[in-house]
Amino acid sequence: MEIRVEQLGKIYPDGTRAIDGISFKLSPGEQVTLIGPNGCGKSTLMKCLIGLEPPTAGAIRMDALDLTALRGRALRRLRARIGCVFQQMNLVPNLSVIQNVLFGAMGRLGYWRTLDLTASAALRAQAMSALERVGLADLGGRRTSHLSGGQQQRVAIARMLMQDARVVIADEPVASLDPRAAAEVMDLLCEIVEERGMSLICILHQMDLVARYARRLVGMRAGRIEFDLPADQCPGERIEALYRS
Amino acid sequence: MSVAERQPPPRWQRPSLSVWLLAVVFIAFFLHGLHGAEVSPERLGQGAVNVGLFLAESFPPDLSRLSVIGRAMLETFQMALVGVVFGVIASIPFALLSARNTTLHPGLRWLAKMLVAVFRTIPDLVWALIFVVAVGLGPLAGILAIMMDTIGFCGRFFAERIEETDPRPAQALSATGCSRFAVVFGAIVPECLPSFIGTSLYSVEKAVRSAVVLGLVGAGGIGVELSAAMNLFQYDQALTVILTILVVVIAVEQLSGWIRGRIL
Known part of the structure; x- marks a missing residue:
């Protein structure tokens, strides 16, 4: 899926200008890393991209569809093709691991066909192979709240695999993990994205992770894009300048 | 700086006129209420003697009708159980509609x-009095009364719990394109x-206690046994009923x- 963001703007009802005329293009299978200080509009941009916040100006085109013009069922169908990995706590803690993974297909198949009790054997097998891919096949029956932070984030990746997404949006996917778990989760995420030819938009805060995983680097500040460069051509002082007050 | 220069705040602030008024009204109601109850040392003394007489006459409890009383107690318990089950089922839509994060429309939430x-x-x-008129004497009236009581209780507490849920898992599911129904459930x-x-x-605990009383107005259960025994001065049977209630509750x-x- 090709993503084109055109002159996107978002002003919140209280008058805060969160994003201010952002444009960029993402080809199918491309990976981009977003960086910038707190409050620079990264998270608002992410919410606009998955249709959780309506932008106040501009357009988001995914292939031929304009996300900002879609409502109801059509919007839900588009969202089903966008996989999200948030910071922690996006799983339903009281349910089993396999149930959380099955819910990845809920956008496509609806509630009853993804409820563990009533889902088809084929779908449950698919959920198990997604868990196998993230290395948690033996924990399928465990209660999700009993898992460690790194394991939970891998369950979220398995859920995204179930979703059969074309684009992955990751908002600080490893912010709450210790360095080792963070590296494991990032490695897994990048491998899977590559393996399936998905596009990836990833917000990162830790610079060591940026240095290791970023390919195309977009720097944001005060609601605008400051630079958009291949990561290996991006001078360190331009990154530092983003965080200077 | 001398010690007296800064005065400490007054120990006691004069209450405002409205506080005075409220206090006067409160005291008036209290005294009038006390007067209406006609409390006197003689009455209190006589009351203590009468309780003693009641206990003396009710002891030992008469176990001859234990099977009848047991069956009435079972009916009471079942009334509570059936009423709560239907009440809880009915509470869920009420709670979903009255919780801020799951309601369909603000107007519907208010309703x-x-x-x-x-x-x-x-x-x-x-409620029991109303349903005895509506469906006649017997356990059905009690079940309906308990059901209404349960909706009033569970509907509110369920809704409060729903409003406390972490919004993030729900948001994550909406982001994958799920319908509202799917996100809620x-x-x-x-x-x-x-x-x-x-x-x-x-609610079951609460319903068992209230089901005991519902029998007094003819809405089924053990309350009928108790009021009959008391009215016929069969205090030894009444004690059996009271002890049965105590054990079950x-x-x-x-x-x-x-x-x-x-x-939990």
């Missing part, structure tokens, strides 16, 4: 909250389920407390 408040404010005994209801069960168990409370301890 659902109003209805639940009405169910709660009317005492169960009054996939992310929100599973989070609330342990608390729903705890509240429902407490304590047993239900213990059991439900144990289950709640396991799930």
Whole structure:
């Protein structure tokens, strides 16, 4: 899926200008890393991209569809093709691991066909192979709240695999993990994205992770894009300048 | 700086006129109420003697009708159980509609909250009187009364629990393109389920206690036995009824407390 963001703007009802005329293009299978200080509009941009916040100006085109013009069922169908990995706590803690993974297909198949009790054997097998891919096949029956932070984030990746997404949006996917778990989760995420030819938009805060995983680097500040460069051509002082007050 | 230069704040502030007025009204009601009860040392003394007489006459409890009383107690317990089950089932839509994060429309939320408040404010005994008129004497009236009481109680507490759920798992599911129904039943209801069960168990305890009283107005259960025994001065039978109630209520409370301890 090709993503084109055109002159996107978002002003919140209280008058805060969160994003201010952002444009960029993402080809199918491309990976981009977003960086910038707190409050620079990264998270608002992410919410606009998955249709959780309506932008106040501009357009988001995914292939031929304009996300900002879609409502109801059509919007839900588009969202089903966008996989999200948030910071922690996006799983339903009281349910089993396999149930959380099955819910990845809920956008496509609806509630009853993804409820563990009533889902088809084929779908449950698919959920198990997604868990196998993230290395948690033996924990399928465990209660999700009993898992460690790194394991939970891998369950979220398995859920995204179930979703059969074309684009992955990751908002600080490893912010709450210790360095080792963070590296494991990032490695897994990048491998899977590559393996399936998905596009990836990833917000990162830790610079060591940026240095290791970023390919195309977009720097944001005060609601605008400051630079958009291949990561290996991006001078360190331009990154530092983003965080200077 | 001398010591007296800065005065400490006054120890006591003069109450405002409205406080005075409120106090006067309160004291007037209190004294009038006390006067209406006609409390006197003689009456209190006589009362103590009468309680002694009641206890003397009721002891030992008459166990001859234990099987009849036991059956009435079973009916009471079943009334409570059936009423709570239907009440809890009916509470869930009311709670979903009256919780801020799951309601369909603000107007509907207001209506659902109003209805639940009405169910709660009317005492169960009054509901029982209404349903005895509507469906006649017997356990059905009691079940319906308990059902209304349960909706009033569970509808409110379920809604409060729903409003406390973490919005993030629900948001994550909406982001994958799920419908509202799927988000509510996939992310929100599973989070609330342990608390729903705890509240429902407490409702059973509450319902068993109130089902005992509902019999007094003819809405089925053991209350009829108790009022009959008291009216016929068969205090030894009344004591059997009271002891049976005591045993069952304590047993239900213990059991439900144990289950709640396991799930919460």
